Amino acid sequence: MKRLLIGAAAAAFLIPSAAFADGPDHDHACLDEACTIWSIFQTPAASIGASGWAGVEAPRFGTWGFDPAGMDLSMAPGDNFMRYANGAALDQLTIPADRSNYGAFALLRDLSDNRLEAMITALLARTDLAPGSDEQKIADAYRSYMDVARIEALDDQPLQPYLAAIRAIDSHEAMAAYMGRTIGALGGSFFATGISTDQKQPDRYVVSAGQSGLGMPNRDFYLSPLYADKKELYLAYLARMLEMIGWDDPAGNAQRILDLETRIAQAHWTPAENRNRDRTYNEYTIQQLAADAPGFDWNGYFGAARLGDIPRLIVRQNTAMPQIAAIYAETPIETLRAWQAFHTTDQAASRLSARFADAQWAFRQRDLQGQPEQRPRDKRAIGFTEGALGEALGRQYVAEYFPAESKAQMEELVANLRRALALRIETYDWMSAETKAAAQEKLAKFTVKIGYPEQWRDYSALEIRPDDLFGNAERAGRFRWEYQLARLNEPVDKAEWGMTPQTVNAYYNSTNNEIVFPAAILQPPFFDPNADPAVNYGAIGGVIGHEIGHGFDDQGSKSDGDGVLRSWWTPEDRANFEALTARLGAQYDTYEVLPGYFVQGALSMGENIGDAAGVAVGLEAYQLSLNGQEAPVLDGFTGEQRFFLGWAQVWQSKGRDDFLRNQVATGPHSPAEFRVIGPVRNVDAWYEAFDVQPGQRYYLSPDQRVRIW
Incomplete structure (x- = not known):
């Protein structure tokens, strides 16, 4: 049950998890509900097992950022582009027994957990940690969760x-x-x-x-x-x-x-x-x-x-x-x-003791999400520690795992995406010059945060004991509420982050008019400094475009460049925009995830607009990056084909039936299959790149294609 309305963020990009999902109690729009997905190919076979990704090294995908071995070339792109791009990989992908879904986001979430576990293990082995330091608190929080004997003895x-x-x-x-x-x-x-x-x-x-x-x-x-x-x-x-x-x-x-x-x-x-x-x-x-x-x-x-x-x-x-x-x-x-x-x-x-924890898991994860087994206790201990001391862990994560060059390359990509959208805005025939000027002003005022916060959270007032799991959780909750109360009459902290650096997600915050990309998402398959630019523009470029698009989706577009909730549209332009979004929503309403369970176009509207913007603006930015030159052909794939494949690869994931039923009822994000198919079938270049013809399942005639941003 939701208790707190904390922070003002906006739209995240990923899959279902609750962290900063664009739900009723948040002004964030999140890339992923669960904030986690993946691709099985070009990874050491021994590292993929029943419990997911093992090791602390980032995965690799093919030789140029995409693995063609994961494709299903028997499927026509226009009949199911998700299967065409990812079919063989999906056939080989097994959802671990302790998960309700698995894929690229979950792969990187595993990677983050493995790195956090390595960091915590190193702290546990040290005898020189200063009492009351963040490092000591991290070690003690983890110890308290792993002290099963004491937890069982205390019971309730x-x-x-x-x-x-x-x-x-x-x-x-x-x-x-x-x-x-x-x-x-x-x-x-x-x-x-x-x-x-x-x-x-x-x-x-x-x-x-x-x-x-x-x-x-x-x-x-x-x-x-x-x-x-x-x-x-x-x-x-x-x-x-x-x-x-x-x-x-x-x-x-x-x-x-x-x-x-x-x-x-x-x-x-x-x-x-x-x-x-x-x-x-x-x-x-x-x-x-x-x-x-x-x-x-x-x-x-x-x-x-x-x-x-x-x-x-x-x-x-x-x-x-x-x-x-x-x-x-x-x-x-x-x-x-x-x-x-x-x-x-x-x-x-x-x-509490296992009889309580197991009963809760059985209903909330098994019955509601279809997860056959509970996550191992050490993995749950990492989650607990991160929940209590997220930025303390994040500071160490950044020091060990986030190269400075990734931030510099991201800044260049963001600049190119903004330039692309600025050019596109001027071409829209459904928008007046007055509204175009206001949109350009908002775009120019976007703040970009990449990697990690400039100011880290101070945990000195939080007491953590190695033998008191229940009390640690209670004190951490109180600490968070005291933090909120203390700032109620203070100016808004514009430097604050709504996610930790080790979070595999991204978001748009409408009240700050900012887009935020934590360090953990800046890895393959989303971002690879050694990958083909077309793939990077399709993957992380699509993510960037998605988050920028949230500033102009059906709700984000209600706030101006200073983050003020007000109408900056002419009435006629707003009506034109809503007519376009209604057409897009009608498309998504037809997508049947399981028999009788359909995507809710109205519920997922903001994320669907974000995805549409991500693909359209990302493609424009890629084309601009070529500076008029012809893109090379790699392994038989043109630059535009590689762009669309890069977008599809980041959504390479599976979900259990109960997970999908839950997602369409509660989640603002469409299931992964339609995050691939929904945007591309509205882009003319996709039809040209893959020779999509009338009669194929997802073909739309040009007059039916919805072009918003």
Whole structure:
């Protein structure tokens, strides 16, 4: 369940993972939901196994950045370009048993984990670490997660003070205060509250509040017959967790919790509605919210969160809030206590004994995502350590694994992509001169961040103990919330990063009007300084174009070059733009991922526009880079063919059926197959490069092709 709205970032480029996905509670647009994919060929065979990539050296792809051995030449490019470019590789790719999906992003995520593990192992072996240093805290955080004997001996003891506090709650007012008091710590709430950059005043922070209260990914899992089996599994999980903590009438309370959350789900906005930045920016005072959404003690809630004196806040799903508050008021306190006990236990389960951690994994990864096995404990320990001390690890990662020349080459690529889009803007016949000038001004004001932050996070106030996993997690949550509170009345930190350097992803932040590329994504298959330029322009160039495109997608285009949420379009131009995006969305609505499960064009619109921009602008930049010269032919492939193959190769991935079902219901990114096919079939040069003809499955006549950016 989402609790916090932290930071203001925008659009990330990759696959499903939750890190900075372009969801209802973030102004980031992320390349990948999961922030991870890959290609099997031209990698040492011994390094690919059941648990994924092994070693700390980056993979290589062919002799010029793409491996033709991974293609399926029996497939016509126009019938399925994903299969044509990646079919043989996909046939040989096995999803590791501890994953719900695997591919190029996951390959590089493995690489990051392996490097982090090597760094942590070296720290564990040292006896000279200064007490209280970042290095000592990293080692101790990892030790605490790996201290299985102590964790098992404690079992649920660390949780008992929370459960006792919940049992003592005797009124709706006391429960509201408890929900506010536990923001940043363990506890559930019907409302997600956090601190982010103000979209209309991007030089200051603001408190935001929105819908929450669900234990499954979103409303569809409660209301759609497509997910009826998941609802039954969730009911069993509710009962199991309540039984393990000794809660009264676990089966009966499980049903009452499910009934309660189903009512909340009916009040929730849809994932597509949550994307609309015009609708999700609603200015209130606490007093106005209390009057508009009675039934919940808003003064007690915000006061307990130490936010009682804020002059204003932004309410996201304003029409849902009164309904959820009314549901809260109508729910017996006994049911609210059971609901709170479950959500608190669910959040804590991964740092409790195996019976809790295994139960949580069985529902959240196996049942919802289709993952057959749990990740090894040492890998989970790396994730925990990174979650608590991400930038401390990132600083060491950059020192060991990020060459300075990669940053310089990226700066040149970004400059070329910006130049390409600037030229393209002037050619659009659907946009007036007035709007073109405003678009050019916004493009010129883009900030670019590459590799790592200039200022690293200070963890000196965070206490980490080698024998206290539960406490470490609790203190890390509090540390993050204190960090947010401390900056509420301070100027926005424009140098702050929304991702760590070791994250395999990229993002656009609309309030800063910036594009950000962490160090870990600047490796093959995305970026290879020794690769053919056409492949690099198709791969990392496509990523750069994607992130720039988020500044001009259906939501990012609502903010100007200074990050202010306002309309800078003429009404006629905006109408023309929305007509184009509607046509693009209609294309994606037809893409069937599994029988009965289709891409949601409205939910994935921003990412689909980003992909379309990435391919179109990346190709233009590649063509400009040739300076009028003919591109060489390599292994029989022309420059433009290699560009499109480079784009396809970065999406070389597979997902389990449950993962894909979850993705189309919750994720802003289309599945990998349609991140390849969807953009290229709207580019004229693709048809020419691969002789795509009428009658082939994904052929579009020129008048049906959608050309936005």
